[in-house]
Amino acid sequence: xxxxxxxxxxxxxxxxxxxxxxxxxxxxxxxxxxxxxxxxxxxxxxxxxxxxxxxxxxxxxxxxxxxxxxxxxxxxxxxxxxxxxx
Numbered sequence: 001x002x003x004x005x006x007x008x009x010x011x012x013x014x015x016x017x018x019x020x021x022x023x024x025x026x027x028x029x030x031x032x033x034x035x036x037x038x039x040x041x042x043x044x045x046x047x048x049x050x051x052x053x054x055x056x057x058x059x060x061x062x063x064x065x066x067x068x069x070x071x072x073x074x075x076x077x078x079x080x081x082x083x084x085x086x
Contacts, residue, residue, distance in 0.1 A: 001060060008059035012038035012078055034068035045077040
């Protein structure tokens with residue numbers, strides 16, 4: 001996942017956390033992992049959140065069909081301030 005995101009979006013920051021263990025026993029856990037992504041890329045500059053997420057989904061297209069059940073995304077441009085708590 002990280003290699004695909006780096007190749008597609010050239011991020012300045014990329015943090016990927018596997019939260020799958022927190023969803024053990026959840027019906028969707030059999031379909032793939034649960035992940036949290038924090039990514040900062042110049043490619044996101046001027047884009048609304050839905051377009052930023054689309055760029056991430058496009059980079060991970062086949063994994064979204066199998067391997068990833070849930071993906072929480074925090075996608076920011078370099079000039080955007082980091083949210084507290086991240």
